Amino acid sequence: VQVEKQGFRHYMLKEIYEQPGVVRTALEAYFNPNWHAQDNPDFSPVTLSLSPRLYEDLEHIQILACGTSWHASLIGKYLLEQLAGIPTTVDYASEFRYAPKPIIGNTLTIGVTQSGETADTIAALETEKERRANLEPKLQARLLGITNRPESTIAQLVDQIINTQAGIEIGVAATKTFVAQVMSFYFLALDLAFRRKTLPLEQIEQIITGLHQIPTQIEKTLESQANYIEELAHEFTKETEDFIFIGRGINFPIALEGALKLKEISYIHAEGYPAGEMKHGPIALLDTKVPVVAIAMPGSVYDKVLSNAQEAKARDARLIGVTSAMNAQEAAATFDDVLTVPEVEELISPILAVVPLQLLAYHIAAIKGLDVDQPRNLAKSVTVE
Numbered sequence: 212v213q214v215e216k217q218g219f220r221h222y223m224l225k226e227i228y229e230q231p232g233v234v235r236t237a238l239e240a241y242f243n244p245n246w247h248a249q250d251n252p253d254f255s256p257v258t259l260s261l262s263p264r265l266y267e268d269l270e271h272i273q274i275l276a277c278g279t280s281w282h283a284s285l286i287g288k289y290l291l292e293q294l295a296g297i298p299t300t301v302d303y304a305s306e307f308r309y310a311p312k313p314i315i316g317n318t319l320t321i322g323v324t325q326s327g328e329t330a331d332t333i334a335a336l337e338t339e340k341e342r343r344a345n346l347e348p349k350l351q352a353r354l355l356g357i358t359n360r361p362e363s364t365i366a367q368l369v370d371q372i373i374n375t376q377a378g379i380e381i382g383v384a385a386t387k388t389f390v391a392q393v394m395s396f397y398f399l400a401l402d403l404a405f406r407r408k409t410l411p412l413e414q415i416e417q418i419i420t421g422l423h424q425i426p427t428q429i430e431k432t433l434e435s436q437a438n439y440i441e442e443l444a445h446e447f448t449k450e451t452e453d454f455i456f457i458g459r460g461i462n463f464p465i466a467l468e469g470a471l472k473l474k475e476i477s478y479i480h481a482e483g484y485p486a487g488e489m490k491h492g493p494i495a496l497l498d499t500k501v502p503v504v505a506i507a508m509p510g511s512v513y514d515k516v517l518s519n520a521q522e523a524k525a526r527d528a529r530l531i532g533v534t535s536a537m538n539a540q541e542a543a544a545t546f547d548d549v550l551t552v553p554e555v556e557e558l559i560s561p562i563l564a565v566v567p568l569q570l571l572a573y574h575i576a577a578i579k580g581l582d583v584d585q586p587r588n589l590a591k592s593v594t595v596e
């Protein structure tokens with residue numbers, strides 16, 4: 212498939228800018244616009260059309276993925292546990308295939324993959340399918356794929372897929388496919404929450420309303436931050452060798468993803484850490500030469516992340532904060548640089564918080580003159596073990 216850059220310098224940048232459209236398409240595909248909590252509907256707001264067999268009597272969900280898809284899966288776990296109340300595990304497919312977990316009944320297994328071709332993810336799903344094949348019904352495999360490639364190998368292997376609607380991605384560092392995978396987890400978690408009655412209808416509606424604002428909010432983030440982040444990026448292109456990203460709760464995976472983006476394309480070593488764990492190791496690395504990026508979205512762990520960031524500041528680290536525009540002034544007291552996104556509920560904040568981090572990684576790599584779309588040693592689709 213020939214995809215053009217349409218005036219963007221790199222595919223990655225084009226794909227970052229495609230994210231509002233990708234989210235819009237997914238919202239149109241998977242939410243029923245006629246669903247309103249006050250009508251007390253007996254049908255789900257979500258139109259994934261998954262077969263009841265995948266859902267029935269679920270007691271456990273296990274997610275298998277690699278790379279950026281593994282990060283999306285960690286957000287998925289948070290949503291499935293906190294919204295739908297289903298215990299959920301996330302494993303690296305490359306680990307699971309050689310050490311599968313003990314078999315639990317009524318388990319939904321989800322493979323998440325942008326390419327639909329990752330060898331480890333396919334092997335992990337095959338392992339699951341084979342070892343459960345001749346067991347009693349409740350132990351049998353129920354396999355769901357989350358991918359933007361409905362024609363891929365994974366789609367042939369699983370019972371059903373959710374097409375994330377992201378389309379094909381060219382840049383090796385995943386951006387729009389990540390955001391689309393995370394969206395799929397909102398759909399899945401809300402559908403399960405409705406069916407299992409784990410959330411009041413009003414709360415479901417509130418989350419759906421919030422998700423509908425995301426496309427415009429990503430656009431606003433891109434408009435308001437792009438130039439600032441490009442400027443800021445210049446400061447890290449010469450001497451910076453290490454970065455630390457910290458986050459907590461639903462935004463801990465965003466710290467991991469921010470660090471991965473930077474490593475992949477700028478070749479700067481970066482670590483993502485749960486902010487509260489910094490004192491158990493990474494804090495020893497800190498000095499003036501190691502910038503710390505803190506994802507400090509308003510919500511349940513905001514104060515905690517700020518105080519973790521202040522611990523880093525006490526070690527003279529340069530501090531970059533990602534927060535909501537509303538908190539920017541207050542955050543400026545702690546952070547040397549503040550990257551902002553529009554005001555958003557904590558539960559859906561990861562989809563916005565990741566955008567400035569994508570831009571930061573992109574601009575650092577682009578200024579360094581690196582091959583952003585085809586970084587050394589990496590491939591878009593890893594079909595070998």
Ligand code: G6P
Pocket residue numbers: 277278279280323324325326327328329332383384385589590591592593
């Ligand atoms: C490769 C890509 C990453 C991707 C990972 C998993 O390493 O470069 O961007 O996250 O594979 O790929 P998948 O296609 O399974 O999501």
